[in-house]
Amino acid sequence: MSKLTLGYWSIRGLGQPIRLVLEYGGLEYTEDLYTLQKKEDGSWDRGMWMDVKYSKGLDFPNLPYLYDGEMKISQTNAIILHLAEKIGIAGKDPSERALAHMLLCQSQDVRSKYVQMSYCRPANFESLKTEVVSQFLPAKLKELAAFFDKYEGPYFLGKALTYPDLVFYDLFDQFVNLSPGCLDEVPSLKAFVHHMESLPAIAAYKKSEKFIDHPYNNLSANFL
Ligand SMILES: N[C@@H](CCC(=O)N[C@@H](CS)C(=O)NCC(=O)O)C(=O)O
Incomplete structure (x- = not known):
C-alpha cells in the first residue's frame, strides 16, 4: 500500500x-x-x-x-x-456512481453558502446567519430528506454506504454546531447522523487523538 x-x-x-x-x-x-x-x-x-x-x-x-x-x-x-x-465506496454501477456524484455536487452547493456566511464581513454575519438558519438550511435539509427517504436508508443510496454519506455526515455535524435544532424537522437525517456516529471506524476516530473536534472553520472566520 x-x-x-x-x-x-x-x-x-x-x-x-x-x-x-x-x-x-x-x-x-x-x-x-x-x-x-x-x-x-x-x-x-x-x-x-x-x-x-x-x-x-x-x-x-x-x-x-x-x-x-x-x-x-x-x-x-x-x-x-x-x-x-x-x-x-464510489458506487456499484454507473447509475449509482452518477447519483453519488450528484450528491457530492449538491453537498458542495450547500456547503458554499455555509462557507460564504462563515467568512463574510463581520458586519454582515448576523443577518446572513439568520437567513441561513431560518430559510436556507430548512429548505436544503427538507430537499435532502426527501431524497434520503426515497431510498429508505440507512444511507443516502439505500443499504450500502457510499462516499456522499461521509460528506453529508460531516456537513450535518457542522450545521448542528451552527444551529443545534436544525435536524429536528428532518428525523431521517437525524437518525442518519446517529447511525454514522455508531459505525465502529467513525466512533473510534472520534475518540482518537487524531480527531479535530474544533475549530470547524479557520481562525479568520466569524465563528469557529
Ligand atoms: N476548489 C478547492 C478550494 C480549496 C480552498 O479554497 N482551500 C482553502 C481552504 S478551504 C485554502 O486556504 N487554500 C489554500 C490556498 O488558496 O493557497 C477545493 O475544493 O479543494
Whole structure:
C-alpha cells in the first residue's frame, strides 16, 4: 500500500470529509497540518502554508492536497473520489456512481453558502446567519430528506454506504454546531447522523487523538 499524506489546515473545513473517508476505509495516513498565525495588527498570517505552497510538487497548489505514493493531487472532490474508489465506496454501477456524484455536487452547493456566511464581513454575519438558519438550511435539509427517504436508508443510496454519506455526515455535524435544532424537522437525517456516529471506524476516530473536534472553520472566520 502506498504512503498517504493529507495536507490541510489544522481545522475541520474541507479536510474533514477526506479524513472521514480515510478513517472509514481503515487507510493509514499522515497529515501535514498548517496553522494560521495571528499578526500584531490582528490580521492572519498564512505563511506556514504560503512558504511551502509552490514547492510541494502540486500541479494546482491548494489545500487540501493528497500524496498517494508518487501521485500528488489537490481539489477536495478529486481527493474524495480517488479515495472512495480505492476503498470501494464510489458506487456499484454507473447509475449509482452518477447519483453519488450528484450528491457530492449538491453537498458542495450547500456547503458554499455555509462557507460564504462563515467568512463574510463581520458586519454582515448576523443577518446572513439568520437567513441561513431560518430559510436556507430548512429548505436544503427538507430537499435532502426527501431524497434520503426515497431510498429508505440507512444511507443516502439505500443499504450500502457510499462516499456522499461521509460528506453529508460531516456537513450535518457542522450545521448542528451552527444551529443545534436544525435536524429536528428532518428525523431521517437525524437518525442518519446517529447511525454514522455508531459505525465502529467513525466512533473510534472520534475518540482518537487524531480527531479535530474544533475549530470547524479557520481562525479568520466569524465563528469557529
Ligand atoms: N476548489 C478547492 C478550494 C480549496 C480552498 O479554497 N482551500 C482553502 C481552504 S478551504 C485554502 O486556504 N487554500 C489554500 C490556498 O488558496 O493557497 C477545493 O475544493 O479543494
